[in-house]
Each structure stands twice: as structure tokens, then as C-alpha cells.
Amino acid sequence: MVEAVREPRQDRSRATRQRLLAAAVDCLAEVGWSGSTVSVVAEHAGVSRGAAQHHFPTRENLFTAAIEYVTEERLTHLRANLPNLPPGRDRTEFVVHTLGEMFTGKLFRAALQLWVAAASDEPLKAQVVPLEARVGRETHRLTLEALGVDESRPGIREAVQATLDMARGLGLANVLTDDTKRRRRVLTQWTAMLTTAITE
Amino acid sequence: MVEAVREPRQDRSRATRQRLLAAAVDCLAEVGWSGSTVSVVAEHAGVSRGAAQHHFPTRENLFTAAIEYVTEERLTHLRANLPNLPPGRDRTEFVVHTLGEMFTGKLFRAALQLWVAAASDEPLKAQVVPLEARVGRETHRLTLEALGVDESRPGIREAVQATLDMARGLGLANVLTDDTKRRRRVLTQWTAMLTTAITE
Numbered sequence: 147m148v149e150a151v152r153e154p155r156q157d158r159s160r161a162t163r164q165r166l167l168a169a170a171v172d173c174l175a176e177v178g179w180s181g182s183t184v185s186v187v188a189e190h191a192g193v194s195r196g197a198a199q200h201h202f203p204t205r206e207n208l209f210t211a212a213i214e215y216v217t218e219e220r221l222t223h224l225r226a227n228l229p230n231l232p233p234g235r236d237r238t239e240f241v242v243h244t245l246g247e248m249f250t251g252k253l254f255r256a257a258l259q260l261w262v263a264a265a266s267d268e269p270l271k272a273q274v275v276p277l278e279a280r281v282g283r284e285t286h287r288l289t290l291e292a293l294g295v296d297e298s299r300p301g302i303r304e305a306v307q308a309t310l311d312m313a314r315g316l317g318l319a320n321v322l323t324d325d326t327k328r329r330r331r332v333l334t335q336w337t338a339m340l341t342t343a344i345t346e
Numbered sequence: 347m348v349e350a351v352r353e354p355r356q357d358r359s360r361a362t363r364q365r366l367l368a369a370a371v372d373c374l375a376e377v378g379w380s381g382s383t384v385s386v387v388a389e390h391a392g393v394s395r396g397a398a399q400h401h402f403p404t405r406e407n408l409f410t411a412a413i414e415y416v417t418e419e420r421l422t423h424l425r426a427n428l429p430n431l432p433p434g435r436d437r438t439e440f441v442v443h444t445l446g447e448m449f450t451g452k453l454f455r456a457a458l459q460l461w462v463a464a465a466s467d468e469p470l471k472a473q474v475v476p477l478e479a480r481v482g483r484e485t486h487r488l489t490l491e492a493l494g495v496d497e498s499r500p501g502i503r504e505a506v507q508a509t510l511d512m513a514r515g516l517g518l519a520n521v522l523t524d525d526t527k528r529r530r531r532v533l534t535q536w537t538a539m540l541t542t543a544i545t546e
Contacts, residue, residue: 176466177466178462178463178465178466178467179380180379180380181466255465258462258518259462259465261518261521261522262378262458262459262462262521263378264522265378265455265459265521265522266376266377266378266381267378271522274522275522275523278522301535301538304531304532304534304535304536305535305539307528307531307532307535308512308532308535308536308539310515311512311515311516311519311532312508312511312512312515313515314514314515314518314519315510315511315512315513315514315515315516315517315518316511316515317515318458318461318514318515318518319511319514321461321462321465322461322464322465322471322474322475322478323475328507331504331507332504332507332508332511334504335501335504335505335507335508335543336504336508338501338543339505339508339539339540339542339543340539342539342542342543343535343538343539343542
């Protein structure tokens with residue numbers, strides 16, 4: 147009976163926590179790091195300030211957890227979007243365009259706010275760097291797999307890294323203006339160059 | 347005689363202004379947008395708060411001028427670093443590596459702080475966007491010239507844009523950790539891919 151009572155309460159608590167984390171990501175993407183206080187996030191989540199502080203006593207607690215949440219979301223999003231097409235130009239095109247779009251979404255904008263805030267905030271940096279390293283490794287591995295390429299061939303590893311660097315740069319180019327049309331043309335050209343590099 | 351007295355005073359005033367703008371860029375790169383107040387910048391420049399406020403009555407005045415200063419500095423830096431080598435792989439390599447390094451320096455870090463702050467600050471955004479468009483066009487034009495390529499050939503324009511997007515992405519990858527070794531390998535691979543794309 148104790149379990150039966152506890153379960154729904156734990157579920158509710160977990161749901162509240164998830165709502166706060168999702169709201170933290172929204173706030174980061176929309177109003178930036180300096181505007182994203184615990185109160186602002188609680189209001190956005192429709193959670194009382196007291197409940198928010200019960201889950202996350204400090205701003206650092208909240209955003210550390212949000213970093214992990216962003217990380218998991220980005221990887222889940224990536225896994226769901228990287229396809230199982232037969233190798234070739236169509237698959238390369240799909241992977242390149244998927245990555246290009248991924249780095250322009252809300253998760254990228256939220257992560258960008260954290261990176262930039264962490265650049266001048268050592269405690270935050272200490273938490274962001276290892277998570278970013280993990281996301282970087284996982285994204286690289288998933289991209290290799292999706293492209294169906296063999297990393298032991300010279301230049302392949304760097305060509306895949308260049309793809310991710312370019313996607314990140316395209317994400318940054320989209321922060322202040324809608325860069326969609328230009329981005330699509332660049333990604334199409336990049337598909338051609340990457341296809342040559344991985345099949346030659 | 348009036349002119350003779352005025353000149354040095356104007357020079358001093360101009361020098362103070364330049365010191366404040368250079369300090370604004372340093373502060374942006376080092377402590378980020380939210381930490382870069384007029385007082386912090388004045389102290390960094392070794393200028394009294396009163397003198398700083400004489401030149402720049404508001405924080406917005408100071409950073410608007412600093413944006414222009416960063417812009418001019420970035421373009422000057424680019425012009426000085428883009429070489430006059432004969433076309434070919436060596437020149438492509440020089441241009442690619444120069445761009446890659448350019449986007450990892452202090453000016454990039456300062457500009458990044460402005461972009462990210464502008465994402466959730468409409469008045470700042472209204473000032474950053476047209477300047478960024480100008481820098482983007484000028485950087486593209488200089489890169490085309492330095493590579494010695496003809497933009498009217500299909501794909502060339504996009505290959506040059508991809509190069510700049512990748513350089514921007516590499517800059518972002520270097521904000522929290524020293525990415526120099528990986529970046530050099532990626533730029534070398536990129537040189538090979540770009541050489542193929544522009545000479546085929």
C-alpha cells in the first residue's frame with residue numbers, strides 16, 4: 147500500500163521536474179542566460195516558485211540538470227532523425243540536411259547560450275565541458291554510422307568532423323536572422339563535396 | 347592658433363575613445379556581455395568613469411561603437427592576412443588555415459558575445475544584424491579574391507560560403523576548450539576537399 151501511494155506522487159514529482167527542465171531550455175533559447183532565473187523558469191513551467199526551489203534549490207542546480215536534459219534531448223533527437231537508408235548520395239544528402247537543420251533548432255540555441263555563458267563562468271564551464279565532449283563523441287559516432295563510412299580510411303574522420311563543424315557554423319549564422327534559403331544551398335553543395343570525399 | 351591648440355586635444359580625445367573601444371572588445375571576450383558594464387570597460391581602459399561617460403553616455407552607445415570597431419578590426423585583420431599567392435593548393439591551404447585561425451581569436455569571441463546577447467535583445471539586434479551582413483559580404487568577397495576563384499561557376503559560391511560556415515563552427519568549438527590540434531587536421535582535410543571542388 148505504501149508503494150501504491152508513493153508511485154503516483156513520484157510520478158507527479160518527476161513530471162514537475164521534467165516540466166521545469168523543458169522550461170529551462172525554452173527560457174535559455176528565448177531570453178538567454180542572464181534572463182533565465184529560477185523564477186522566470188518556474189513561471190514559464192506553470193510551477194510555483196516554492197515547488198521549483200524544492201526540486202532545484204539554486205540556479206546552478208537547475209541549469210546543470212537542464213544541461214544534462216538538453217544533452218539527452220539532442221542525442222535522442224539525433225538518433226531519431228538519422229536514417230537507415232542504403233549508403234550513397236541520397237543517404238549522404240539526408241544526413242547532411244538533418245544535421246544542418248538540427249543545429250538551427252531550439253536545443254542548439256539553448257546550448258549556445260550555455261556555451262557562451264560558460265566561457266566566462268568557471269563553475270558552469272566545468273559542468274558544460276565534459277557534457278559537450280560526450281555529445282560531440284556521440285554525435286560523431288552516430289553520424290559515421292548514418293553515413294555508413296569507414297573511419298579507418300584516411301581523411302574520413304576529418305571529413306565527418308568538418309560536416310559537424312559546418313553544421314555548428316550554420317547554426318550560429320541562423321541565430322539573428324532566418325538563414326534557411328542560403329543554408330539549404332550550402333548543404334546541397336556540401337553533400338556533393340562530402341559524397342566525393344567519402345566515395346573516392 | 348586655435349587649430350594648433352585644438353589638434354592635440356582632439357588627438358587625445360580620439361586616443362581615449364579608441365582605448366575605450368579596444369577595452370570594450372577585451373571585456374566582451376573575457377567577461378562576456380552581462381559583465382561588461384561601462385565602469386568595467388573604463389577601468390580596463392585606464393580611463394576615468396567620467397571620461398568614459400563623456401564619450402559614451404550609455405552602455406548601448408559604447409557597445410554600438412564597439413560593434414563597429416570590432417567589424418572594422420575584423421575586416422582589417424582579414425585583409426592583412428589574406429595573401430597574394432599564385433592560385434593552387436598552397437594558396438587554398440593558406441586561405442583556409444587563415445580563416446580557421448581568424449575565427450578563433452579575441453575578435454570572434456567578442457563578436458560571439460554580441461550575437462548571443464542580441465538574440466534576446468531587439469535594440470541590440472537591430473544594430474548587430476546590418477553590421478554582420480556587411481562583414482559577411484566583405485569576408486566572402488575577400489575570400490573569393492584570395493582563393494582566385496570565379497563565382498559564376500556552379501557551386502563555387504556555396505563552396506566558399508561553406509568554408510566560412512565551417513570556420514565559424516570551428517570558432518565556436520574553440521570557445522570552451524583549446525581545439526587547435528583537431529582544428530588543424532580538419533582544416534587540412536577541408537583544404538583537400540575545397541581544392542577538388544574549385545579545380546574540378
